[in-house]
Amino acid sequence: MSQNIERSIRDLREMDALSSGNSAIHTVSAGAKLLVTVVYILTVVSFDKYRVSGLLFMIFYPAVLFAVSGIPVSTCLYKLRFVLPLALAVGIFNPILDRQPAFSIGSFTVTAGMISMLTLMMKGVFSLMASFLLVATTRIEALCGALRKIHVPSMFVTLLLLTYRYAAVLAEEANVMTQAYSLRAPGQKGIHYSAWGSFLGQLLLRSMDRAEELYSSMLLRGYHGEFYYAQGRKSSASDFLYAVLWCALFVAARCLNLTQILGSAVMR
Amino acid sequence: MIQFENVSFEYEKGKTVLSGISFSIGEGETVGLIGANGAGKSTVMKLLLGLAGPGAGNAGGSRTEGRILVDGLEVIPRNLAAIRRKLGFVLQNSDNQMFMPTVLEDMLFGLLNYGMSRQEALQRADSVLRELGQENLRDLYNHKISGGEKRMAAVATVLAMDPEVLLMDEPTSALDPYNRRIIIDTIRKLPRTKIITSHDLDMIYDTCSRVILLSGGKVAADGSAEEILRDKELLESNRMELPLRFQR
Numbered sequence: 001m002s003q004n005i006e007r008s009i010r011d012l013r014e015m016d017a018l019s020s021g022n023s024a025i026h027t028v029s030a031g032a033k034l035l036v037t038v039v040y041i042l043t044v045v046s047f048d049k050y051r052v053s054g055l056l057f058m059i060f061y062p063a064v065l066f067a068v069s070g071i072p073v074s075t076c077l078y079k080l081r082f083v084l085p086l087a088l089a090v091g092i093f094n095p096i097l098d099r100q101p102a103f104s105i106g107s108f109t110v111t112a113g114m115i116s117m118l119t120l121m122m123k124g125v126f127s128l129m130a131s132f133l134l135v136a137t138t139r140i141e142a143l144c145g146a147l148r149k150i151h152v153p154s155m156f157v158t159l160l161l162l163t164y165r166y167a168a169v170l171a172e173e174a175n176v177m178t179q180a181y182s183l184r185a186p187g188q189k190g191i192h193y194s195a196w197g198s199f200l201g202q203l204l205l206r207s208m209d210r211a212e213e214l215y216s217s218m219l220l221r222g223y224h225g226e227f228y229y230a231q232g233r234k235s236s237a238s239d240f241l242y243a244v245l246w247c248a249l250f251v252a253a254r255c256l257n258l259t260q261i262l263g264s265a266v267m268r
Numbered sequence: 269m270i271q272f273e274n275v276s277f278e279y280e281k282g283k284t285v286l287s288g289i290s291f292s293i294g295e296g297e298t299v300g301l302i303g304a305n306g307a308g309k310s311t312v313m314k315l316l317l318g319l320a321g322p323g324a325g326n327a328g329g330s331r332t333e334g335r336i337l338v339d340g341l342e343v344i345p346r347n348l349a350a351i352r353r354k355l356g357f358v359l360q361n362s363d364n365q366m367f368m369p370t371v372l373e374d375m376l377f378g379l380l381n382y383g384m385s386r387q388e389a390l391q392r393a394d395s396v397l398r399e400l401g402q403e404n405l406r407d408l409y410n411h412k413i414s415g416g417e418k419r420m421a422a423v424a425t426v427l428a429m430d431p432e433v434l435l436m437d438e439p440t441s442a443l444d445p446y447n448r449r450i451i452i453d454t455i456r457k458l459p460r461t462k463i464i465t466s467h468d469l470d471m472i473y474d475t476c477s478r479v480i481l482l483s484g485g486k487v488a489a490d491g492s493a494e495e496i497l498r499d500k501e502l503l504e505s506n507r508m509e510l511p512l513r514f515q516r
Contacts, residue, residue, distance in 0.1 A: 013411055016369045165367055213364035216319050220357050221378030221429065
């Protein structure tokens with residue numbers, strides 16, 4: 001259990017390290033990346049449930065970002081290991097519910113349900129990848145700054161930022177307590193249910209103590225309820241261009257079947 | 269610079285932590301605040317910083333008597349922003365102080381909160397790191413540096429804000445002898461008013477010219493470090509011991 005918590009802490013810190021990179025994608029303003037990600041996800045989910053070929057083109061965006069940012073796809077898959085199965089499971093009953101034949105490959109009949117299951121899976125995976133790439137190429141503070149720029153309430157943004165920061169504090173405290181427990185309960189897997197109540201209570205109290213100190217430290221350095229990141233850096237013409245080009249491409253992909261057009265062009 | 273005028277404080281009714289303490293600390297002085305556990309050292313710091321007592325609006329049913337002044341300003345909520353601008357506090361646990369991902373980000377946090385431009389803040393942070401000889405820490409991740417480095421980074425974080433008074437809570441706790449020595453040398457070199465609380469009396473002797481001994485929420489002694497830290501009877505009657513160097 002202690003190893004799991006340590007791994008979670010490491011994961012959190014790795015995300016910080018990833019977002020501190022200096023690739024061309026990292027240098028794009030958080031606002032532009034946030035806008036592109038939102039438009040991307042909206043475009044992806046708006047595809048018709050039977051338009052597999054049209055949707056396939058949307059992999060172009062995460063593929064470009066993975067290539068330019070230098071973030072390995074494997075890292076993404078590893079970080080999303082708990083949510084990806086859920087995304088994949090979303091359409092699992094479609095083949096049973098929708099058995100209308102769509103086409104046949106030899107003697108195998110592909111049903112409409114199978115196609116809609118595939119598009120649902122693709123939508124889930126693409127959206128998760130885009131969200132991951134946003135967080136992995138943008139500092140959480142810059143992201144919060146971008147949220148403030150689009151007038152997301154300060155309370156919500158601060159809550160998001162502090163939750164992100166305090167998650168590690170909570171995990172560290174949980175780790176120390178789990179280690180102390182396992183040292184006095186050798187051979188026992190996990191924490192016995194009889195200790196759950198006091199364990200959680202202690203964890204809460206200890207985390208509160210630490211959080212209070214952290215908050216004091218922030219107050220003593222001029223924190224006044226609004227992170228300075230809210231001011232953020234000004235978006236430049238290149239950020240504007242980045243957002244416009246991507247959004248235009250997404251709209252084009254939504255309205256035209258770019259996969260088919262590209263395929264035809266290659267075949268010619 | 270700092271005045272405690274007959275200050276009494278209780279966190280809740282009937283539980284007195286400080287009773288009628290008075291002292292003043294002049295500009296440029298380095299004062300060691302010593303005392304056994306529960307003597308009231310941390311409470312003095314908290315009252316001064318406005319984290320408890322009148323500065324915090326006597327929250328949680330606490331009660332304060334007397335006045336606390338920092339550079340002529342009374343520690344009350346209205347003056348808190350101005351007072352905190354003058355004070356820099358280095359926490360005992362650096363992990364609780366360094367909440368940003370890198371040392372540099374942490375140094376910038378306070379400066380940007382006080383409205384400094386990013387460019388100016390970067391220059392200030394670099395200059396402080398240079399002054400401390402810790403330029404190598406600049407871009408390191410807080411969770412990847414050692415305890416000693418973390419303590420130096422915490423000091424740098426506070427010094428970047430150029431406080432008039434530096435408050436330090438147990439600056440040498442949990443440090444190995446080498447890092448302890450570095451911290452002591454750093455404290456000695458800093459040209460500021462300093463208040464240091466610690467049980468490490470050897471460090472207090474090395475860094476402070478004056479010592480205030482608290483006991484049971486009262487000032488048991490206030491005088492030169494030389495005089496108080498050599499007084500075996502005084503220290504032992506207040507649950508303390510002579511610094512190790514005088515025990516031989």
